[in-house]
Amino acid sequence: MHLPRSNIHALVLTAITVVCVWLFPSTTTSVLFYGVLIGAGVQLVASVCVHQSRSKLGLVEPSVKSYALVTGASAGLGVDYAKQLASRGYSVILVARREQALNKLASEITEQYGVEVIVRAMDLGKSGAAATLFSQVIQALPSNATVDILVNNAGFAKNDKFLNVDLYTYSSMVQLNSMHLMEMCHVFAKSMVTRGRGRIMNIGSVAGVGPDPLEAVYGATKAFVNSFSRALSYELAPKGVGVLNCCPGATITEFSEVSGLTKSPVFLFPGFQTTSHFVAKTSLDSLLSPVVPCCIYPGFMNVIFANVIPMEPHWLIMWVGHFLWANLKGKSLEFAEKIHKNFGSKFL
Ligand SMILES: NC(=O)c1ccc[n+]([C@@H]2O[C@H](COP(=O)([O-])OP(=O)(O)OC[C@H]3O[C@@H](n4cnc5c(N)ncnc54)[C@H](OP(=O)(O)O)[C@@H]3O)[C@@H](O)[C@H]2O)c1
Secondary structure, three states, X not given: OOOOXXXXXXXXXXXXXXXXXXXXXXXXXXHHHHHHHHHHHHHHHHHHHHHHHHOOOOXXXXXXXXXXXXXXXXXXXXXXXXXXXXXXXXXXXXXXOOHHXXXXXXXXXXXXXXXXXXXXXXOOOOOOHHHHHHHHHHHHOOOOOEEEEEEEOOOOOOOOOHHHOOHHHHHHHHHHHHHHHHHHHHHHHHHHHHHOOEEEEEEOOHHHOOOOOOOHHHHHHHHHHHHHHHHHHHHHHXXXXXXXXXXXXXXXXXXXXXXXXXXXXXXXXXXXXXXXXXHHHHHHHHXXXXXXXXXXXOOHHHHHHHHHHHHOOHHHHHHHHHHHHOOOOHHHHHHHHHHHHHHHHHHO
C-alpha cells in the first residue's frame, strides 16, 4: 500500500508527542497531543479523498497507436525512458538536439521492440519550442494515433558560483528546465483531458527540495518543476490524467559531465548515486499504475534527503548542500576517487 509522505510525518509526530506526554504529563503537552491527533486525522481523510480522485484515472493501454513522447532522448535518462516505454509496447517520439544519437536509438528500438518511432531533432530551449513541437507531432502522427504519455525529461545544470556563469546560460536553463516543461504540459494535456486519459511525467530533482549554493539557478528551476507538477497532478487527476513528479538524485548519466559535477562528493561518495535504468523503471512503474502518486524519489538516499531537508534549518541545508556540490581538490579528491573506484559500483 502506498502511504503518502504526509501520513508518515503525521505518524512520526504523533509518536513523538505520545512519548512527550508520557514523559512530561502537563496540560500543555496534552493540548499538543490532541492537536497532533486532529492534524493526523485530517491528513488521513484528505489522503483518502485524493486517493479516490486518482482511482478514476483511465488506464493507458499499450498499443502501436498509443505514443509516448520523451524529451532529452539522446542521452542518459531519456534513452532509458524511451527503451523501457517501447519494451512495454508503446510507440515513441524521441526529441533532443543531437539527431544522429536519436536516429541510432530509433533503429535500435524498432529492431528490438517492433513499435513505431518518430524522431524530432530540435532545440527545446528556444522560446515557443513546445507549440512548434506540438504541431509537428500532430502532423507526423498516423491516423487514430494519440500522444498518451509525455515524459518531460530534457534539462541541464551548471555547477559553479552564481556570478561565475554568464546570464545567457542561466536564461537557457530557466527556459528549458521550467518554462518549456510548463508549456509542454499546457499544449499536450488539453487533448489528454478531452480523451479522459493520459500520463505526464515531469523530471524534477531532489535539488528542488531546498536551496542549493553552487547550483542556485538549477535548484530553483527544479523547485518550480516539483511544485508545479504536484499542483497539476491534483488538478488533472479528476479529469483522468495522471501527473507524476519524478525527483531523482545523483544518477549516472552525461549530466555530471555537462554540469561539471564529476569531482563533487555527490557523484563520488558511494551510496549517493543510482543508475538511469533504475530511475526509469521505478518511475514508469508508478506512472503507469492505476493510481499515480503525485511524486516519487527513486532510491533510498533520495527518500531520506527529501524527508529530512524540509525539517532542517536553511543554514544547515545550504552548508551541507555547498559541501556536496563543491568540486574536491588535491588530497581529498584523490581520496574520494579512490573510494569511488573501489566501492562506488557496489552501491549501484
Ligand atoms: N543525472 C542526474 O544526476 C540528475 C539528477 C536529478 C535530475 N536530473 C534531471 O534528469 C533529466 C535528464 O538528465 P540526464 O541525467 O539524463 O542528463 P543528460 O545525460 O545530460 O541528458 C540530457 C538530455 O537533455 C537533452 N537536452 C539538453 N538541452 C537540450 C535542449 N536545449 N533541447 C533539447 N534537448 C536538450 C540532451 O540532448 P541533446 O544534447 O542532444 O540536446 C540529453 O538528451 C534532466 O532534467 C535533469 O535535470 C538528473
